[in-house]
Amino acid sequence: MVTSRERVSLALNHQEPDRLPIDLGGGPVTGIHVDQVYLLRQALGLDRPGTPVKVIEPFQMLGEVESDLREVLGIDVVSLEGRTTVFGFANEGWKLWTTFGGTPVLVPDGFNTDPEPNGDILLYPEGDRSAPPSGRMPKGGFYFDVIVRQTPIDDRPLNVEDNLEDFTLLSEDDLAHFQREAERLYTETDQAILANFGGIDIGNVAGIPGPSLRHPKGIRSFDEWFASVVTRPDFLYELQARQCEIALANLERVHRAVGSRVAAALVAGMDFGMQNGPLISPQKYRELYMPFHRRINDWIHRNTSWKTFIHSCGSVRAFIEDFISAGFDILNPVQCSAAHMDPQELKEKHGDRLTFWGGGVDTQHTLPFGTPEDVRQEVRERVKIFGRGGGFVFNTTHNIQPRTPVENVLAMYETVRMCGVYPLS
Secondary structure (H helix, E strand, O other), X not given: OOOHHHHHHXXXXXXXXXXXXXXXXXXXXXXXXXXXXXHHHXXXXXXXXXXXXXXXXXXOOEEOOOHHXXXXXXXXXXXEEXXXXXXXXXXXXXXXXXXXXXXXXXXXXXXXXXXXXXXXXXXXXXXXXXXXXXXXXXXXXXXXXXXXXXXOOOOOOOOHHHHHOOOOOOOHHHHHHHHHHHHHHHHHOOOEEEEEOOOOOOOOHHHOOOOOOOOOOOOXXXXXXXXXXXXXXXXXXXXHHHHHHHHHHHHHHHHHHHHHHOOXXXXXXXXXEOOOOEOOOHHHHHHHOHHHHHHHHHHHHHHOOOEEEEEOOOOOHHHHHHHHHOOOOEEEOOOOOOXXXXXXXXXXXXXXXXEEEOOOOOOOOHHHHOOHXXXXXXXXXXXXXXXXXXXXXXXXXXXXXXXXXHHHHHHHHHHHHHHOEOOXX
């Protein structure tokens, strides 16, 4: 009998296992909103009404996908995450909280919130209410927006050290955590481990505002960062070169801690695409990102058995050959609804060199707004296209969003289990 771990390994090596491997909750970009986890567990009879669900990632308010839910849905991937959240507090010391959707949840002890007069909710770096807030959930919202706290920029003394304050070497506590958790997941499950170590994702604009920092310095706004691609390319190159050195040191240390237990590592999470085309020019990617992605991926391929994973939303067709040249093995989320991202063309042109992890169903339109039959039809089409010859791990296009009909989610998993058996019909 093929184990989940073996199933994922075969797919990542472009071979056809017994059935398509399936991921839910393997990482921060392949998960599910906590409101939806609660509804799904209720629909499957896994919990009594009122049983809270853990929020394991407060920025996107992702819910924990526990072993019983993975078993019922046939999930083949498990997540290895760091000790702390995007906002800098540890995932520990759980306490009750309620979402705007009325879902009872458990949040970490550092999840200290304050309401604004208009009903918005504020969240603080490291849970420290004495610092300026770094996250805001609008009244009635589902996620936290990072608060940009950009101080005035003077280019003359602009110092890369300011933008390295939250890109540092992993601590001994971090390494001990990864070693302990990798061993536990490897021995207690037969599932493939997708690792998100932190400290290796160079130049990811999502972290630019510094939500874990009490008083961030340097370039800390999205506008300034993207303007700097054109106006301060030398600064960005120097910064990302420094980040790359830190990343390589982190990789060496974390590899000693987890060894070959990890199947794939999330190396890059920068969104290079918009709905209609590239967010930056491919030439700027080649100048400012690609050299460092190649160094990191080359180190991983020389020294480990891990596959390398890039998450990049939107229309990234213009970058895919560069991603492959930079050494990436896996592309996620495969946003087929974006321009120039036709699944058939993607598979035919790149499918022998790149594993598509995602793209199983559209989370912007079909899954939240279609009928169960619409979902089944799209899943059947994507499985038939992406699944042939291996090189496909079934996952939705990014996280499953709140207010998605549970019957659509159930239809998705029922369909992939039925039509994802090899040989594909």
